Amino acid sequence: MEGDQRSHGFEQMHDGGKLNELRKILTGLDKEELERLHRLMSDPHEFAIEISEFLPFSIRKLIENGEISKEELLPFFEEVIQTSIQKNPQKLADILFPVMGPAIRKAVAEDLKKLIDSLNQTLESGLSPRHLKMRLSAGVTGKSYAEMLLSQAYVYQVKQVFLIHRNTGLLLHHETDSETGAYAGDMVASMLSAIGDFVKDSFQSGTNDALDTIHVGELNIWIEQGPHAVIAAIVEGNPPHELRTVMKEAIEAVHFNHVYDFEKFNGDVSAFALSGKFLQRCLQKQKKEQQRSNPVFAIALLVLVLGVAGFFIYRNLETRHRWNKFVTHVDEKQGIHITGNNKSGGVFVLNGLRDAEALNTDSILHSFGFDSSNARLIFTPFISLEQEMVVKRAIRLLEPPQGVLISFNEGVLIVSGKADAVWINRLKLDYVRVVGVNKLDVAALTIMNNLPDLNMIIQAIEKHRFSFDINDVEMDAVQKNKFDSLTMAAVQIGNFNIVNHRNMLIHVRSYSSKAVNKQANEKVAIERARAFIKLLGQAGVAESLLKAEVVFNEDLPVPQPVRSVSFNVFEE
Amino acid sequence: MIKKKITMVGAFAVGKTSLVQRFVNSIYSEKYQTTIGVKIDQKNLVIDGKDVTLLLWDIHGEDDFMKVKPTYLIGSSGYFIVVDGTRYETLQTALQLQEMASAVTKDVPFIVLINKSDLRQDWEINNDDIELIRKRGWQVILTSARDNIAVEDAFEQLTRMMLNQ
Numbered sequence: 076m077e078g079d080q081r082s083h084g085f086e087q088m089h090d091g092g093k094l095n096e097l098r099k100i101l102t103g104l105d106k107e108e109l110e111r112l113h114r115l116m117s118d119p120h121e122f123a124i125e126i127s128e129f130l131p132f133s134i135r136k137l138i139e140n141g142e143i144s145k146e147e148l149l150p151f152f153e154e155v156i157q158t159s160i161q162k163n164p165q166k167l168a169d170i171l172f173p174v175m176g177p178a179i180r181k182a183v184a185e186d187l188k189k190l191i192d193s194l195n196q197t198l199e200s201g202l203s204p205r206h207l208k209m210r211l212s213a214g215v216t217g218k219s220y221a222e223m224l225l226s227q228a229y230v231y232q233v234k235q236v237f238l239i240h241r242n243t244g245l246l247l248h249h250e251t252d253s254e255t256g257a258y259a260g261d262m263v264a265s266m267l268s269a270i271g272d273f274v275k276d277s278f279q280s281g282t283n284d285a286l287d288t289i290h291v292g293e294l295n296i297w298i299e300q301g302p303h304a305v306i307a308a309i310v311e312g313n314p315p316h317e318l319r320t321v322m323k324e325a326i327e328a329v330h331f332n333h334v335y336d337f338e339k340f341n342g343d344v345s346a347f348a349l350s351g352k353f354l355q356r357c358l359q360k361q362k363k364e365q366q367r368s369n370p371v372f373a374i375a376l377l378v379l380v381l382g383v384a385g386f387f388i389y390r391n392l393e394t395r396h397r398w399n400k401f402v403t404h405v406d407e408k409q410g411i412h413i414t415g416n417n418k419s420g421g422v423f424v425l426n427g428l429r430d431a432e433a434l435n436t437d438s439i440l441h442s443f444g445f446d447s448s449n450a451r452l453i454f455t456p457f458i459s460l461e462q463e464m465v466v467k468r469a470i471r472l473l474e475p476p477q478g479v480l481i482s483f484n485e486g487v488l489i490v491s492g493k494a495d496a497v498w499i500n501r502l503k504l505d506y507v508r509v510v511g512v513n514k515l516d517v518a519a520l521t522i523m524n525n526l527p528d529l530n531m532i533i534q535a536i537e538k539h540r541f542s543f544d545i546n547d548v549e550m551d552a553v554q555k556n557k558f559d560s561l562t563m564a565a566v567q568i569g570n571f572n573i574v575n576h577r578n579m580l581i582h583v584r585s586y587s588s589k590a591v592n593k594q595a596n597e598k599v600a601i602e603r604a605r606a607f608i609k610l611l612g613q614a615g616v617a618e619s620l621l622k623a624e625v626v627f628n629e630d631l632p633v634p635q636p637v638r639s640v641s642f643n644v645f646e647e
Numbered sequence: 648m649i650k651k652k653i654t655m656v657g658a659f660a661v662g663k664t665s666l667v668q669r670f671v672n673s674i675y676s677e678k679y680q681t682t683i684g685v686k687i688d689q690k691n692l693v694i695d696g697k698d699v700t701l702l703l704w705d706i707h708g709e710d711d712f713m714k715v716k717p718t719y720l721i722g723s724s725g726y727f728i729v730v731d732g733t734r735y736e737t738l739q740t741a742l743q744l745q746e747m748a749s750a751v752t753k754d755v756p757f758i759v760l761i762n763k764s765d766l767r768q769d770w771e772i773n774n775d776d777i778e779l780i781r782k783r784g785w786q787v788i789l790t791s792a793r794d795n796i797a798v799e800d801a802f803e804q805l806t807r808m809m810l811n812q
Contacts, residue, residue: 243722245650245702261650265687265702272718273684342649342724342809 139335189316231312232360234294237264238329238350239305240340244268247304247347250354267296267307301326303337308357321357328353398423398450401443408434409463411454422451429454432467458510465511472509473502479520488512491519496574529571529579533644535564536581542639543603561642562614568644569617582624582643583607586635589627600625607640650700651809653802654720656748657729658740659708662762665792666729667705670802675793682707685719694806701806709740720751725809727801730761732789735771738780745785756808758786760801765791 099105104112115122137143160167237260238247246264271286285305289296295310299322306326308318329350330337336346402425406413410433415426423445429436436452458464465483475481479492488506499522506515527535539561541554550558568579585607587600604623612618628634635641655663664682668674671688686705691698704723709715720726728745731737741759748757759780761772780787788804790797 240722243650243652243724244704245652245722259689261689261700261702262687265652265689265704268722269685269687269704269719272716272721276716276718342651344648344650 135335145331185316185319230361231310231314231318232362233308233310233314233318233358235260235309236325236354236357237267237307237309238347238354239264239268239307241268241301241304243342244272245342245344247344248350248354250351250358252358252360264307267298267305271298271305297322299323299326301330303333303340304329306354306357314359315361318357318359321359325353325357394449397443398445401440401445404443405436405439408439409461410434410459410467411436412457412459422449424451424453426453427455428457430457430459430461430464432464432471433459460511465509469506469509469512473505475502478523483512486511486513487516488514489516489519493521493523495570496522497570500573527567532564532567532571536561536568536642536644540636540639540641541607542636545638558610558614562611562616565611565616565620569620572620578647579620580622580645580647581620582622582645583611584624584626584641584643586626586628586637586639586641588637589629593627597625597627603638603640648698648700649810650702651724651806652702652704652722653805653809654704654706654723654726654748655729656706656715656720656726656744657708658731658734658737659710659713661708661729661731661734661737662790662792663708663727663729664705666727666760666762666790666798666801667703669792669795669798671703673795675795690802692803692806694803694810697810699806699810701802709744715744715747717747717751720748723748723752723755724812725756725758725805726752727805728757728759730759730772732761732763732770732772733766735776738772738776756805756812758788758801758805758808760788760790762790762792764789764796765794 095106098109102109115125134143138145138148156167232252235249235251237249239245240247244265244267246261249260249264267289270289274286285298285300287298287300289298293311295314297308297310297314297318299306299308299319304326306322306329308322310318329347332353333347333350402413402416405411405425405427410430411427412429413425413427415424417424436454440446440450440452462483465488466481469481469483469488473481475490475492476494476498479490479494479498482489482491488509490502494502499517499520502517502520503515506512539557541550541557543549565581568581571577572579583604585600585604587596589596601623604625608618608621608623611621626635628637655667657663659681660679664680664686665675667686667688668676671690682705684707688703688705690701690703692701693699704719706715706719707713726748728741728748730741745757745759761777763770777787777789786804786808788797788801790801792798
């Protein structure tokens, strides 16, 4: 009723030209435009059609401006769909029918492919020792054989994932497994695109068919198509089919989040950096469980190697330690000075200085378990002024008798004890020969006079007489005993001279005769006397004490046996 | 980062691969190797302060036995039509390819490269022919991959045209 009245009023205004003119001035709209607005206001259906033209654009602008988020819209759509299904499931089924058919077919085809792959794999290697072992393990562990088989089969690693713009083949983004180096992503993406184009052209495949797998040696390239972009995953090994699902979800997520980026794409790929998080989900891997072999032999070998190595290391260390101990020991000895210690060609070499009086280093070396095969001692002779060395040197040169002690302190040779006058006299003469000694201290040395009486010595000498055959000076056993007794007495005469500063001489008298040939007899006699002196000299009697003499019986008041030798002591 | 796909089209043996190799790797080889299918190279440029990565699709040359597949041109932001100045028939091929490329790429920028300008004395294409091409509103550059004449200029010019589109 109200509508009719409004319509009637409108006609009246229509008729009124002036009123129309006034209306146009006021509103800026002519009659047709106002009528159209009126129709829209009065007819909701027409109004809805009008709004539907720009409503999607308005929603898009609202989303772009961030005034409405997709997350806010999502529950609304979910609720609407849920309500629709609850009210009339057939309606949605009818809507989805064109989509569900191919989707179901594809899902079934992929499951069949998976089943066939699995069967092929099982048939190919089901009777191998490895798989028989798997069956046995399955029985022991309670797992199904299929489970065991799958656990062995799905060993793979997604090394790189590329997001490629479908139309241009340009690489939008790519993610790489951190363990592997990146390929030249742009080139790979373009080549994959070119291969896809080539396949499509060459095999005249339909628009919905696309390349989804490429095998390159041990690498598989799995490609998942989207309306604007594709994901290509470079996979090493044998990936499970679940990877496909992950890739599908990733490409869907990329499209959902970059729908406007795809629409206005002009080559600028920077916006697609945000798709990295979706691509990273595809970087999956499953490491093959390492086959555990019996480690007994490996352990035994390791122990053996370690044992041998340990033995050699120990022996080397022990030898080195022993050598160092030897060097320290030698270095501590007086008369030895170490100047170098090294190892050359497996032989220890010790360089140093050694006094002749020092200990025998060879015997020390042997006592430490070394010999010429593994050690070499190179000593340069030197004269040590160390106390012990000077004392040793003095003992060797001075030959002190028993009861005499020799010590050395700061250049002074200190001799103490008791010694006979002969030795003491020699000491006073000879101590200067001892290198390092500057002074002699004999304050604590007492003279032990053990020389017999001179007359007794003279008697002991003069009582001897040796008789020889013609031209003979050799002594028999009896004469040799007598000769030793003579020698001792003769030495005592020498000592007497030294102690008493006397000059007693022993005249060796060789008796002869002037008969027949005096000169020849005299010659033989003097030779015999000289031969005797020589014998006494060899026995230790100083020849300066002895004097050869020929005595003719014709000159004596009492003749003596010719070819005999007697001894007389006189002081010169 | 801006990435652009450029496609090289032309008759066989006009020097498409040589131009790409000269531009990308600064090399030229006298040895002729025919391209089978497509070969892709990459070159990074800075044009007017913008980093641009060019993906160069070097497509096999068209002859009587092998036609250029339009799918290789899909998604190109620009393309070169390469002509061999010493062979007049390559210009005819170029005109046919331009029709196809224009339809596939929806009128993206392109430049006609008349190559082998180092052999100018042997050219069958004369200045009148070149003038006729230019009268179509097409940009023409005379290049030599062998002597490196105007190669970089051509690529940079096409890149600018693509960026300004």
